Amino acid sequence: MANTLMKNSFSPINKAHAILEVVFFIQFAPDFPVQAIRKLMEVEHELKEELPKVSPINRIETTLERGEDGPKGQFIERPVGIELQRIRPDGSVEWMLRTTENIIAVHCLDYSTWGDVWGRAREYFHKTFGRIEGESNFVISIGLKYIDRFLYEGTKEEYDSSLLFKKDTDLISKKSFLATPLWHCHSGWFDESFDAVDAVKGDLLNQLNVDSSYANVSGQKRYITTIEHNAIIRIEGQDNGHLRSITEKTDAKDSCLDQLMDKLHNTNKKVLSNLLSEQMAIKINLGTPK
């Protein structure tokens, strides 16, 4: 009987999809002043239903000097941010908001669809933005990180990465197609064709780290391939107007931040479309980038 099912020794880590984590992040400069950090930390009260586990982030600074009687040390501890988490019954993190001196990041570890996940992250961002109103910081970068993972279920001898990746992709080294299941390929580049939005100009940095290695998956040592893609808009100029444009609270779904995140999401789709085999793209329902 002829083959009627496409065989593939690779499968998305979560069967329905390959996404381990998505991180939305905004980087500010200079660091938030102490008062702003305090205000940011108070966002825990607004998010206690959604993200009930609270952990302060403290920085310990040490100064060491060589003295006549031996080394002298001084330690100073101060709060720099907060981590708010929603935990699953098995103890793993489902959602997280993390603020530090210069970064606000929302992590999703239970991906469903872009619309749902960004909609929720957006809400968390807006709650934190309310805490830094009136600050004079600049937004210097906006980013989106996707981490996808695939399991390899064949033998070392049968390993063929062209079942997972397009053979003619220019995003990983040709060596990756000749290798055993243990290899890595990390790269970074600017996308010159990128066009941000009217209110915010910047260039687009892509970072693509592909690692094929071992991992402990459900208690077993397995071959896995992890694809980490960062799409980061580095904002041009230091105009505080960017802060207002980006952090503006609006119910409309096409705010400046919505448009920028949408562009970053599309960038991730383009990269994965150029990277993954057609069969795997269908298997994760990648969709067509705009």
Added chain:
Amino acid sequence: MSFHCESGTAVSPYGSLSLGEIKKRDDQNELFPNKSSTLLACLSTAVILFSPQVSQIYQSITANTVAKASFKNSRLDLERADIITIARIRNFGDYLDGWDGDGGKSPSKAAISEAEKFARLLSFDKVYTPHISLASDGEINLLWILHDFRLDLGFYGDGTYSYYGRTADGEEFMADDQPFDKVLPDQIIQLIRKKSY
């Protein structure tokens, strides 16, 4: 001043890092971007050597990391109804023409995508999980066979779905050409709802 960490572990907001890793990331400005002094996070054990020379690890501008991921080596609960349903629908992408040995058609990409989008509208914690199958004409079917109700729903990928349902009492529900992103009528949702809800 520079330092070299020989051994030890650290606990930081970034997880449990070896001192070597802290040094590496610190050199990459990942942990402490604004170093005015030597900074370490919550050291539990450390051996620090003073060194007259500072060695910098070169890093390209395109390699600078802004935000770190937080995942551990975990995966989602593969027994979850939403995971099972979406995985089952996406799996039909592996079916080639002739998959049933009798000229069966593979489903279109649109049929897979629309069935998935419709399935995501269901509250999986509240309704029973459907049986999901592929018909020989490429239609993706969602089927509920319950004690007092049977519902059959189909997607061809033309932007719509159709359904036929019948209760044990003989009451019938049917519709064609429903937009794939339209939820089922509430009366039908009540019939496929888990009894505990």
